[in-house]
Structures are given as C-alpha cells and as structure tokens.
Amino acid sequence: MQKFFVENNQICDSKVSITGSDMNHIVNVLRKKKNDTVLIGNKEDSKTYIAQIEQINADEVILNITDELDETSEPNVEIDLYQGLPKFDKMELIIQKTTELGISSIIPLDMSRCIVKLDEKDSKKKIERWQKIAEVAAKQSKRGKIPEIKDKMKLKEISNIIKEYDVFIVAYEEENQQTLRQTLREIEKRENYKIGILVGPEGGISNEEVEILKSFGCKSVSLGKRILRTETAPIAMTSNILYELEK
Numbered sequence: 663m664q665k666f667f668v669e670n671n672q673i674c675d676s677k678v679s680i681t682g683s684d685m686n687h688i689v690n691v692l693r694k695k696k697n698d699t700v701l702i703g704n705k706e707d708s709k710t711y712i713a714q715i716e717q718i719n720a721d722e723v724i725l726n727i728t729d730e731l732d733e734t735s736e737p738n739v740e741i742d743l744y745q746g747l748p749k750f751d752k753m754e755l756i757i758q759k760t761t762e763l764g765i766s767s768i769i770p771l772d773m774s775r776c777i778v779k780l781d782e783k784d785s786k787k788k789i790e791r792w793q794k795i796a797e798v799a800a801k802q803s804k805r806g807k808i809p810e811i812k813d814k815m816k817l818k819e820i821s822n823i824i825k826e827y828d829v830f831i832v833a834y835e836e837e838n839q840q841t842l843r844q845t846l847r848e849i850e851k852r853e854n855y856k857i858g859i860l861v862g863p864e865g866g867i868s869n870e871e872v873e874i875l876k877s878f879g880c881k882s883v884s885l886g887k888r889i890l891r892t893e894t895a896p897i898a899m900t901s902n903i904l905y906e907l908e909k
Contacts, residue, residue, distance in 0.1 A: 664692060665701035665710070665801045667808055678702050678713050678725040685723050688715075701804065702727070708736065708806040736806040737908045739855045740766045742827075743896050744820065746773040746863035747780055750788070752893040757792050761799035761809050763900045764908075768796070770814040775865030780814055789813065817871060820860075821878045830858035830880045833895050834872050837884040842899065845881050846906045855907055861895045 666688070672679050680688065688694045694715055702711045702725065713725035743760055745753070747770045757768055770780060780788060792811040800808040824830050829849055831842065849855065860880065862871075872882055885898060 663699060663701050663712075664688075665703055665804050667703045667705050667797060667801065670704060670706040673702075673704065673727075676727040677716075678711075678727060680723045680725065681721060685721070688723055689718060699728070700725070701731075703800075703806065705808060708734070710734075710806060734806045735764075735804055737764045737904055738853060739764070739857060739904055739907045741900055741903060742766055742856075742858050743768045743900070744771045744815070744858060744860040745769065745896060746771050746861060746867070746892065747776045747778050747814070748863050748892045749778055752864075752891075753792065754795055755893050756896050757795050757809075757811065758799045759897050760900050761796045761805065762803040763897065764805070764904055765809050765896075765900055767810040767812055768792070769812045771860070772814055772816050773863055774868050774871060776863045777865065778863075785814060817874060820858075820875065820880070824858070824878050824880065826856065827858040828852075828855050830860070830878075831899070832860045832867070832872065832875050832880045832882050833862070833885050833890075833899060834867055834882045835884075835889050836869075836872075837882045840881065840883050842883045842885055842902055843906070845883050846903060849907070857903060857907075859896065859899050859903070861892060861899070864892050 666680060666684050668678060696715050699712055699714050702713045710731045711727045712729040713727045715723060716726045717724040743765055745756060745768060789811050796809045796811055831845055876882060885895060890898060
C-alpha cells in the first residue's frame with residue numbers, strides 16, 4: 663500500500679486533506695479512486711494510519727482515517743550521518759539509500775578535501791531538494807518518519823554536539839587498530855542507541871581532521887581491507903550498525 667506523509671494540520675479529527683504533488687500522484691499516477699486506501703504518515707508524531715479516499719475534488723483529495731497501525735518500521739538505533747560534502751549526484755544517492763536503511767538525519771559537512779562548495783545562496787535550494795529525496799525514499803520504504811536534512815556544518819562544530827551520542831564514529835581509511843565491529847561491541851547494551859557517524863568526501867579525511875575529531879572524543883574506525891567510495895561508506899556503516907544493534 664502506498665504511503666504519503668502529511669503535516670499535523672492536514673489531519674482534522676478523522677479526515678485528511680492532501681493537495682499538490684501528492685494529490686497528483688494519488689489521482690494521476692496511481693489512478694486511485696473513491697474508496698481506495700493508502701497509508702498516511704504524520705510527520706510530527708510518526709504515527710501511521712490507513713485512510714480511505716472519500717472525495718476527489720479539483721485541487722484536493724479528502725480521506726477518512728479507518729485505522730491506526732501499532733507497528734513501526736523505525737529502528738531502536740538513531741543514526742545521524744555527518745557527510746563530507748561530495749558531488750551532488752553522490753549526495754542524492756547517499757540520502758536515498760541511507761533513508762531506506764533507517765538513517766535519522768543527514769548533515770552536510772564542510773571539510774578540507776571537499777571538491778564541492780555549498781554557498782549560502784544555493785544551500786537552501788539544495789537542502790529543499792535533498793529533503794524531498796528523503797521524503798520520497800521514506801514513502802517507498804514505508805518509514806515511520808522522514809529523516810531531516812540539516813544545514814551544513816563545519817568540523818569544529820562537532821565538539822558542541824558529541825556528548826549527545828553514545829558513540830561518534832569516524833570512518834578513516836588509514837585506521838589499522840580499531841574496526842567498526844569492535845567499536846559497536848564495546849557500547850554498553852541498552853534499549854535505544856544514538857550514534858553519530860562521519861564519512862569524508864571524495865578525497866577522504868586529512869590526518870589533521872582525524873586528530874581534531876579524536877580530540878573531541880570521536881572514535882576512528884576501519885571499514886575493512888578495501889577502500890570504499892564516499893557514497894558506499896555511509897550505506898555500509900548504517901547497514902552494519904543496524905545489524906549489530908537493532909532489535
């Protein structure tokens with residue numbers, strides 16, 4: 663069953679109003695008719711409903727909520743990806759695939775070896791586009807929530823937020839002592855986890871940046887004997903973290 667996300671103000675009692683591109687998708691792409699059902703996800707509280715189409719108007723589809731689903735597709739592991747800004751086509755792939763896997767948020771990171779620079783003028787438009795990609799991927803994979811694409815950060819700002827995480831892991835190709843598996847198995851067992859992961863851009867992470875991150879308390883890890891591309895590493899990390907920790 664196809665899923666659509668709505669704002670809280672689109673739900674009133676048991677009625678849901680859908681307009682714009684989602685309405686077009688329901689009516690003209692999926693060819694849904696009156697009495698057909700879809701899944702509705704509330705962006706604010708991550709609740710999911712089954713809703714039946716009640717009316718199809720010129721600029722609005724009205725649905726009636728018939729049931730609330732108790733199950734959730736969200737993992738007990740909250741993973742925030744800090745991604746050294748790559749070329750934009752690679753960023754789009756990273757957002758799409760990590761969203762499907764269960765990432766919580768993605769933060770573009772300004773690093774010394776970034777080929778691409780995201781200026782203030784273009785930043786808002788890019789983040790809006792990336793947020794839409796995350797929403798489409800969340801719909802497709804029937805996520806309970808849409809990952810947030812946050813504003814670009816600088817490396818030094820990580821020092822201010824590292825205490826929020828159970829562990830903050832940096833993928834570093836020259837690390838030869840500590841693996842991702844070892845680091846994950848050292849985490850104290852608990853019901854829920856909050857993990858930060860950092861992946862460098864196409865040119866990787868410089869030695870100076872790794873030392874700065876370590877001084878903040880980040881854990882440098884190896885992802886194996888083979889060097890992964892910047893668009894492959896976050897997918898591999900997210901998959902392995904969920905394999906080890908998800909219930």
